[in-house]
Amino acid sequence: MPRHVIDAVRAKLEQFEGLRLTAYRDAVGVLTIGYGHTGPDVRPGLTIDRARADQLLAQDLAEAESAVSRLVKVPLSDNQFGALVSFAFNVGTSGFAGSTLLKKLNAGNYDAVPGELAKWNKGTVNGKKVAIPGLTNRRAAEAGIWAAGAHVSSNYVPATPTPAGSWLAKPETIAGGVSVATAVAGAANNGGPIAWAVAAVITGTLIVAAIHFIRRLRESAS
Known part of the structure; x- marks a missing residue:
C-alpha cells in the first residue's frame, strides 16, 4: 500500500510552495505554476484554476512519496517521511536519489539528515551558485519536521521492564x-x-x- 504524508506535513508543503494560478519564474528562473509545479507543460502566460492546481500537486506529491518509499531503506516515522518527501518534491527525485543525505541515512546515520538538508539551500542565479533565503528557510523547516519525528513512531512500543537484578x-x-x-x-x-x-x-x-x-x-x- 503506498505511503502518504500526513495532513499536517502536506499543509506545510503547500505553505512552502505557495499557490500561484498563473505561470511565473521562480527564484532561479524556472517556469512554475500551482504549488511549485514545473515541467514541459508549464508555458509563459499559462493560467489554471484551483482544482487543476490540486490535481498537479497530488501528481507531484505521489511521485515524491514513491521515491522516498522506494529509495530509503531504514524505518521512518511519519514526520521523518514527510520531511524527506518535502525535500524530494523541491529538489526533484533524481536529486534526492543521488544525495549524500540518502547515502548517510541508509547507512543508519539519522543524525546527519538535518545537516545534509541545510546544504541544499543554493540555486544558480546568473551562472553562479548562491544561497537563496527562501530555500534556507525551507531546509530549516524541513529539519524541524524531521526532528519532531526523531523519537516518535506510529507503532506501539512496549515499556522496557525493570532490568533483572536491579x-x-x-x-x-x-x-x-x-x-x-x-x-x-x-x-x-x-x-x-x-x-x-x-x-x-x-x-x-x-x-x-x-x-x-x-x-x-x-x-x-x-
Whole structure:
C-alpha cells in the first residue's frame, strides 16, 4: 500500500510552495505554476484554476512519496517521511536519489539528515551558485519536521521492564523505602520545628537519590 504524508506535513508543503494560478519564474528562473509545479507543460502566460492546481500537486506529491518509499531503506516515522518527501518534491527525485543525505541515512546515520538538508539551500542565479533565503528557510523547516519525528513512531512500543537484578526491584529495597516514608510521615505529624526539619532533610535526600537513579537508568538505556 503506498505511503502518504500526513495532513499536517502536506499543509506545510503547500505553505512552502505557495499557490500561484498563473505561470511565473521562480527564484532561479524556472517556469512554475500551482504549488511549485514545473515541467514541459508549464508555458509563459499559462493560467489554471484551483482544482487543476490540486490535481498537479497530488501528481507531484505521489511521485515524491514513491521515491522516498522506494529509495530509503531504514524505518521512518511519519514526520521523518514527510520531511524527506518535502525535500524530494523541491529538489526533484533524481536529486534526492543521488544525495549524500540518502547515502548517510541508509547507512543508519539519522543524525546527519538535518545537516545534509541545510546544504541544499543554493540555486544558480546568473551562472553562479548562491544561497537563496527562501530555500534556507525551507531546509530549516524541513529539519524541524524531521526532528519532531526523531523519537516518535506510529507503532506501539512496549515499556522496557525493570532490568533483572536491579536493586529497585529487590524486596529489601521496597521495604526500606516504605520504612523511610513512614518515618517521614510520623516525624511531620508529631509537630515541632525539629521534626519538620528532619522530615524535610529525609524527603530531600530521597528526591535527590531518585533523580540520580533515573539519570543512571537513562544513561544505561542510551
